[in-house]
Amino acid sequence: MDVSYRDEAVASAAASVAGRLVADGVPARLAGGDPTLWGEDAEAEAAVRLGWLTLPRRSRELLPELGELAGRARAQGLTNVVLAGMGGSSLAAEVICATADVPLTVLDTSDPEQVRRTLDDRLDATLLVVAGKSGTTVETECQLRIYERRFAEAGIDPAGHVVVVTDPGSPLAGRAAEAGYHLVLAVPDVGGRYSALSAYGLVPAALAGADVERLLDDAEEVLPLLSRETGNPGLDLGAALGGSALRGRDKLVLEDRLSAATGLPDWIEQLVAESTGKQGKGILPVVAADPNGTSDELIVAIESDPADVRVDGPLGAQFLVWEYATAVAGLLLGIDPFDQPNVAESKDNTAVLLALPDLPTGAPAFVDGPVEVYGAPTAKDLPGVFAELLHAVPATGYLSIMAYLDRMAAFDAPVPEGADFEQMTDAWMMADAATLRALLALRTDRPVTFGWGPRFLHSTGQYHKGGPQNGVFLQITGAVAEDVPVPGLPYTLGRLQLAQALGDLGALETRGRPAVRLHLTDRAAGVAHLLAAAQEA
Structure with a gap:
C-alpha cells in the first residue's frame, strides 16, 4: 500500500x-482506538465507533459461516443475490462485487420502477440480503415487506430466501428471529460508513461469489503500518x-x-x-x-x-x-468524523409529510414540455434555469444534482439494430439523467456532483446540510406510471419517494440553499428534454 x-x-x-500529529502521538493512539483524540464532545461517540480498526482480524470469525451459507445457496440454485440496504449497508458490497466481477443487484432506492424491475428478475432464484445497522431504515423495511408479499404470492417460503445482517438487539434482528430468516449479527462498535470489512460488506459479497478472505488478507497486511510515524x-x-x-x-x-x-x-x-x-x-x-x-x-x-x-x-x-x-x-x-447530525433531519421531514393527507407539492413556476419547474427561478425556460443555477454557484461553491429516479432506466433505451458497444453506450448515455452532470459541468469551472435519491441522503446528504454554505441544488423527481404498494404501511413507494424528495428540499431551503425542483411528467421524455436543454444553456 x-x-x-x-x-x-x-x-x-x-x-x-x-x-503535529506525530508529536501528539496520533498514529499509535488512533491505531490503538483512543476515543479521546477528537475532543471531549466527540469522545462518547468515538468510544463505540472505532471497532473498524480491528475488523481485518475480527471478521475472520465470519468466514466459516459465510462459506457454509454460500454453499447452501448455490446448492439451492439461489444465484440471483439482491442486497436491500442503504448507504454504508450497501456501497462497500457493491464495490467488492464489481471489482471481483460477480453479480450483485443493489436495491438502495424507494423508486417504484427500480424496485419493480428487481422484483421481476428470477424471483425463484433470488436470495435477498436485508442489511441495516439500526434495523429501522424506511427504504429497507419497505423492500423487505414487498419481497415477503411477492414470495408468498409465488408460493415461495421466504425463510429459505432471506438473509438478514444487522446489529444485535435491532428491530430487524427480532424480525428475522420471528420469521426464521438466517441472521448474521454485525459487530456493534462500527459505524455504517466504516463497515466495509464487517458483515455488512462481507455477507452479500461472499454470497455473490467474491473472495472476501483475500479482502481481509490485504487489509490485515497494511494494519501494522497504521501505528507507525x-x-x-x-x-x-x-x-x-x-x-x-x-x-x-x-x-x-x-x-x-x-x-x-x-x-x-x-x-x-x-x-x-x-x-x-x-x-x-x-x-x-x-x-x-x-x-x-x-x-x-x-x-x-x-x-x-x-x-x-x-x-x-x-x-x-x-x-x-x-x-x-x-x-x-x-x-x-476539528469535527467528529463518526456522527451524522443532519441526516435525521430529512428523515423526520419525510415522516411528517407522509402523515399528511396530500403531499404539498405546490404549483409549478412554469412548464417546459414534459418538465414542471418548481421554485422561484426568474428564467422562463429550462436552458435559462440551468444558466441561472450555474450563475448562482459561489466562487468556492458547487452545484449538486439530485435525481429521485430509477438509476437503471437508461438501459431500457432503444438502440439501433446491429449497434456496436460504443453506439449502445451512446444511446444509454442520452437516456441517463446522470449525463446532465457532465453537460452542466462543461459550462462552469465549479464542481458539479450527482446523486441518486434517496441513495445520496445516506452519504452526501449530510454534507449538503451540515457542510459549508456554498451549495446550489437541482432536484429532479418523476411521475410514477405504476406504483408499488407497501404491505402493512399506509403509503406506496411512489408517495414515499416524493415525500423524501420534498423533505430534503425543505431541509435545504430552511438553510437558505438555492434550490429548484424539476418534475418529469413523463420520465423518458423528460430526461431527453433536460439533456437537450442543458446543451442550450
Whole structure:
C-alpha cells in the first residue's frame, strides 16, 4: 500500500500538519482506538465507533459461516443475490462485487420502477440480503415487506430466501428471529460508513461469489503500518486530505480510470462527505468528473495519473487506509468524523409529510414540455434555469444534482439494430439523467456532483446540510406510471419517494440553499428534454 504526493503544495500542506500529529502521538493512539483524540464532545461517540480498526482480524470469525451459507445457496440454485440496504449497508458490497466481477443487484432506492424491475428478475432464484445497522431504515423495511408479499404470492417460503445482517438487539434482528430468516449479527462498535470489512460488506459479497478472505488478507497486511510515524499510508493520506482542506483545497476530485477496483470513489464519497461535512466545514468528494484546474481542488487518483496524490493498493487495504485517513482528516478539521447530525433531519421531514393527507407539492413556476419547474427561478425556460443555477454557484461553491429516479432506466433505451458497444453506450448515455452532470459541468469551472435519491441522503446528504454554505441544488423527481404498494404501511413507494424528495428540499431551503425542483411528467421524455436543454444553456 503506497500513498505518494505528486504536488509540492500538497506535500507542504501535509508536512505542516503531520509533524503535529506525530508529536501528539496520533498514529499509535488512533491505531490503538483512543476515543479521546477528537475532543471531549466527540469522545462518547468515538468510544463505540472505532471497532473498524480491528475488523481485518475480527471478521475472520465470519468466514466459516459465510462459506457454509454460500454453499447452501448455490446448492439451492439461489444465484440471483439482491442486497436491500442503504448507504454504508450497501456501497462497500457493491464495490467488492464489481471489482471481483460477480453479480450483485443493489436495491438502495424507494423508486417504484427500480424496485419493480428487481422484483421481476428470477424471483425463484433470488436470495435477498436485508442489511441495516439500526434495523429501522424506511427504504429497507419497505423492500423487505414487498419481497415477503411477492414470495408468498409465488408460493415461495421466504425463510429459505432471506438473509438478514444487522446489529444485535435491532428491530430487524427480532424480525428475522420471528420469521426464521438466517441472521448474521454485525459487530456493534462500527459505524455504517466504516463497515466495509464487517458483515455488512462481507455477507452479500461472499454470497455473490467474491473472495472476501483475500479482502481481509490485504487489509490485515497494511494494519501494522497504521501505528507507525513514518511509512504510514493512512497518516500520509489523512495529512494530505486534512492539510490541503485547511489551506482551502477542500474539493476532493477522485480519479480511478486505471484502477483495478471498480466504483471505489462512490464508497469514498460517502465516507468522506458524511464524516467531514458538518459544523459548516467539510471535504466535498467529486466523482466521475474531470478536474477544472481551480485552486480549491485536490486530485486524488486510485492507481492512476495525473494526480496531486496517488493511492496504490488492493481493495481491502484501500478500505482500511481511507477509513483511517478520514478519521485523521476529521481530527485536523476539528469535527467528529463518526456522527451524522443532519441526516435525521430529512428523515423526520419525510415522516411528517407522509402523515399528511396530500403531499404539498405546490404549483409549478412554469412548464417546459414534459418538465414542471418548481421554485422561484426568474428564467422562463429550462436552458435559462440551468444558466441561472450555474450563475448562482459561489466562487468556492458547487452545484449538486439530485435525481429521485430509477438509476437503471437508461438501459431500457432503444438502440439501433446491429449497434456496436460504443453506439449502445451512446444511446444509454442520452437516456441517463446522470449525463446532465457532465453537460452542466462543461459550462462552469465549479464542481458539479450527482446523486441518486434517496441513495445520496445516506452519504452526501449530510454534507449538503451540515457542510459549508456554498451549495446550489437541482432536484429532479418523476411521475410514477405504476406504483408499488407497501404491505402493512399506509403509503406506496411512489408517495414515499416524493415525500423524501420534498423533505430534503425543505431541509435545504430552511438553510437558505438555492434550490429548484424539476418534475418529469413523463420520465423518458423528460430526461431527453433536460439533456437537450442543458446543451442550450
